[in-house]
Amino acid sequence: MNGxxxxxxxxxxxxxxxxxxxxxxxxxxxxxxxSDGREALAVVAAQEPDLMILDLxxxxxxxxxxxxxxxxxxxxxxxxxxxxxxxxEKIMALDLGADDFVSKPFGIGELLARLRASLRPRRAARPxxxxxxxxxxxxxxxxxxxxxxxxxxxPKEFDLLAALALNxxxxxxxxxxxELVWGPAHVDDVPYLRVFVGQLxxxxxxxxxxxxLILTEPGIGYRWAQPELGEI
Amino acid sequence: xxxxxxxGFLGAACLxxxxxxxxxxxxxxxxxxVAILLFxxxxxxxxxxxGLWIGIASxxxxxxxxxxxFVEPHFTLHISQPRDLITLAVFLLVAGMTGVISxxxxxxxxxxxxxxxxxxxLSQFSSELxxxxxxxxxxxxxxxxxxxxxxxPAVALAPHEGKLRLIAAEPRQFLPEARELEAADIAFRRxxxxxxxxxxxxxxxxxFYPVSGNGAPGPVLGHARIPSDRRDHGWRxxxxxVILRQTGLTMQRLALADEAxxxxxxxxxxxxxxxxxASLSHDLRTPLATILGSVTTLRELRETLPPAAQSDLLSAIxxxxxxxxxxxxxxLQLTRLQAGAQINMAWVDAGDAAxxxxxxxxxxxxxxxxxxxxxxxxxxxxxMGLLEQAVxxxxxxxxxxxxxxxxxxxxxQGRTLVLAVADRGPGLPGAVVEWLASDTMTRVxxxxxxxxxxxxxxALALGGRLAQPPSAAGTRLEIRLPVAEEPGA
Numbered sequence: 001m002n003g004x005x006x007x008x009x010x011x012x013x014x015x016x017x018x019x020x021x022x023x024x025x026x027x028x029x030x031x032x033x034x035s036d037g038r039e040a041l042a043v044v045a046a047q048e049p050d051l052m053i054l055d056l057x058x059x060x061x062x063x064x065x066x067x068x069x070x071x072x073x074x075x076x077x078x079x080x081x082x083x084x085x086x087x088x089e090k091i092m093a094l095d096l097g098a099d100d101f102v103s104k105p106f107g108i109g110e111l112l113a114r115l116r117a118s119l120r121p122r123r124a125a126r127p128x129x130x131x132x133x134x135x136x137x138x139x140x141x142x143x144x145x146x147x148x149x150x151x152x153x154x155p156k157e158f159d160l161l162a163a164l165a166l167n168x169x170x171x172x173x174x175x176x177x178x179e180l181v182w183g184p185a186h187v188d189d190v191p192y193l194r195v196f197v198g199q200l201x202x203x204x205x206x207x208x209x210x211x212x213l214i215l216t217e218p219g220i221g222y223r224w225a226q227p228e229l230g231e232i
Numbered sequence: 233x234x235x236x237x238x239x240g241f242l243g244a245a246c247l248x249x250x251x252x253x254x255x256x257x258x259x260x261x262x263x264x265x266v267a268i269l270l271f272x273x274x275x276x277x278x279x280x281x282x283g284l285w286i287g288i289a290s291x292x293x294x295x296x297x298x299x300x301x302f303v304e305p306h307f308t309l310h311i312s313q314p315r316d317l318i319t320l321a322v323f324l325l326v327a328g329m330t331g332v333i334s335x336x337x338x339x340x341x342x343x344x345x346x347x348x349x350x351x352x353x354l355s356q357f358s359s360e361l362x363x364x365x366x367x368x369x370x371x372x373x374x375x376x377x378x379x380x381x382x383x384x385p386a387v388a389l390a391p392h393e394g395k396l397r398l399i400a401a402e403p404r405q406f407l408p409e410a411r412e413l414e415a416a417d418i419a420f421r422r423x424x425x426x427x428x429x430x431x432x433x434x435x436x437x438x439x440f441y442p443v444s445g446n447g448a449p450g451p452v453l454g455h456a457r458i459p460s461d462r463r464d465h466g467w468r469x470x471x472x473x474v475i476l477r478q479t480g481l482t483m484q485r486l487a488l489a490d491e492a493x494x495x496x497x498x499x500x501x502x503x504x505x506x507x508x509x510a511s512l513s514h515d516l517r518t519p520l521a522t523i524l525g526s527v528t529t530l531r532e533l534r535e536t537l538p539p540a541a542q543s544d545l546l547s548a549i550x551x552x553x554x555x556x557x558x559x560x561x562x563x564l565q566l567t568r569l570q571a572g573a574q575i576n577m578a579w580v581d582a583g584d585a586a587x588x589x590x591x592x593x594x595x596x597x598x599x600x601x602x603x604x605x606x607x608x609x610x611x612x613x614x615x616m617g618l619l620e621q622a623v624x625x626x627x628x629x630x631x632x633x634x635x636x637x638x639x640x641x642x643x644x645q646g647r648t649l650v651l652a653v654a655d656r657g658p659g660l661p662g663a664v665v666e667w668l669a670s671d672t673m674t675r676v677x678x679x680x681x682x683x684x685x686x687x688x689x690x691a692l693a694l695g696g697r698l699a700q701p702p703s704a705a706g707t708r709l710e711i712r713l714p715v716a717e718e719p720g721a
Contacts, residue, residue: 013518013522015552019529019545022529022537022544023525028536104520104521105520106521107525107532108528109528109532
């Protein structure tokens with residue numbers, strides 16, 4: 001840990017701020033509070049927190065607007081708190097650059113896991129090798145093996161695998177994955193993506209019917225499983 | 233043209249006989265030219281009074297009279313002098329023309345009168361239609377029009393639970409007999425007119441026409457036969473056609489208006505439900521998120537949580553659980569109210585509803601000071617449970633947010649019934665006042681809880697509104713509902 005990281009909690013409900021405050025302090029973070037979008041943007045500018053937890057139902061502007069304005073000048077990681085009836089808003093927030101989401105109500109463990117994944121430096125000099133769950137992914141040589149046995153992937157499958165594995169623990173929206181692997185012209189070809197994810201699971205997962213590496217976020221995208229501590 | 237009446241014929245004959253006798257008696261003193269003028273005058277009068285055919289008949293009558301009295305040999309129809317034959321021929325020509333022209337004139341005047349009378353009936357009918365709000369009002373107007381036009385009894389029958397029922401009759405005491413009901417039923421089932429039987433036959437005395445109201449079976453209108461020997465027969469028949477057509481169109485208009493009204497009510501109920509859902513999901517989610525988050529924090533981070541933080545989390549859980557319990561309570565009330573979603577409007581004593589709400593509030597908050605001023609109020613169309621809930625929520629709001637006495641009152645202002653709950657509290661936030669004035673159900677953030685929203689929803693669903701008239705101190709909220717016409721009034 002590089003000192004105590006600062007989390008900005010943006011929520012208009014004092015009760016949510018109350019328990020999140022206690023929990024984050026107990027988990028070793030410093031906290032900042034804001035109760036609407038304008039205040040949140042001001043705090044980001046003045047105090048440079050390390051991450052923002054953003055409720056999508058703010059009184060003054062919607063979460064999408066906050067993220068849009070934030071992304072104009074900062075790539076501060078953002079985790080959105082959303083309700084089930086805010087599905088569309090959640091997807092838009094993620095597409096606009098939010099890093100992850102947690103649906104209300106949530107256990108603190110889930111939020112802390114998302115926090116850790118999002119706080120991990122994103123561009124930590126792209127690793128040469130990723131090892132997880134018996135898989136060895138050689139990103140430089142485009143080679144992959146499980147338990148020493150080489151697996152054959154097509155170039156597109158490998159690109160998709162790399163896009164997911166490099167963002168372990170973070171949700172990747174359909175749109176984001178399609179853009180990264182197939183380019184901006186294909187951002188709506190979700191069925192295409194589904195076929196490739198199915199192929200990848202067939203080749204990588206120990207039990208393709210119950211995937212443990214490539215997890216589905218229904219309606220949103222996919223998430224590469226968070227590596228156990230000590231892996232990587 | 234119209235057939236002459238027997239009375240007219242006799243009257244005309246009398247006049248000719250009188251003129252003949254008078255002229256005959258004075259024939260020595262009377263120049264022949266003057267006598268001719270007298271006879272022509274009689275023909276003119278007859279034609280003007282009784283019409284064309286009697287006018288022509290009078291011309292022949294006058295010819296005979298003149299022949300009897302003034303043509304040699306006297307008192308016979310014989311003509312001895314050829315000169316007299318020419319005189320008589322000219323006489324007949326002039327008398328005939330007089331009869332024809334003045335008879336025509338007479339008939340034109342009659343037709344104009346008939347037209348005017350029919351038009352008057354029609355204009356009366358259309359002004360009644362314009363004011364009619366219900367199909368029975370339309371039927372009553374149509375029946376009055378048919379009565380005036382056909383100069384006989386007229387009735388309207390409407391289907392009710394599979395059978396035709398009398399909904400209007402003119403004259404009011406007229407009761408259709410079995411033969412009429414049978415004819416009406418045939419017209420209704422076959423969807424085409426069923427004509428009255430000819431005079432002297434033992435069938436329906438009335439002709440029945442089915443009136444369709446936008447596909448749905450409408451009423452059946454019946455009217456007496458128009459006597460076909462009347463001169464204005466045609467005009468009345470055409471006016472009756474107009475009345476039947478207009479009645480059908482108005483019934484369609486009313487059916488469409490009813491549909492639109494039902495649609496509006498459905499939309500209001502739908503909006504109410506959506507607003508309640510949004511409000512509930514908002515109000516339930518925060519306590520749930522707080523409770524789950526606090527519990528998992530206590531469990532997973534207990535070692536690093538300072539004791540003060542632990543106890544704060546515990547009280548947060550307690551507060552939120554209580555908040556949740558109150559919402560669930562209200563949710564259950566609402567579910568009960570909304571079960572079935574449609575509102576069962578009935579005649580309700582609004583005073584009873586207000587009193588019941590006060591009683592319930594006194595039970596719930598024994599320490600609250602609630603005084604009432606509820607005079608006897610007219611019955612209104614509403615649902616008792618909903619109305620009571622609406623008043624109760626207003627009282628609950630006052631108990632929660634305003635110290636001091638709460639006053640529950642009822643009054644009638646014009647055609648509006650007002651149930652008011654007034655307190656001496658700090659008043660409502662501006663945003664809530666604006667929200668109250670608007671038509672929307674979508675909640676604003678400043679709304680304290682669900683109560684006001686539910687009350688507003690109920691007021692809207694009952695066809696009224698929740699209003700906040702400006703008051704000097706405190707808050708006065710009024711449930712304003714329309715006072716409907718009482719049945720039979």
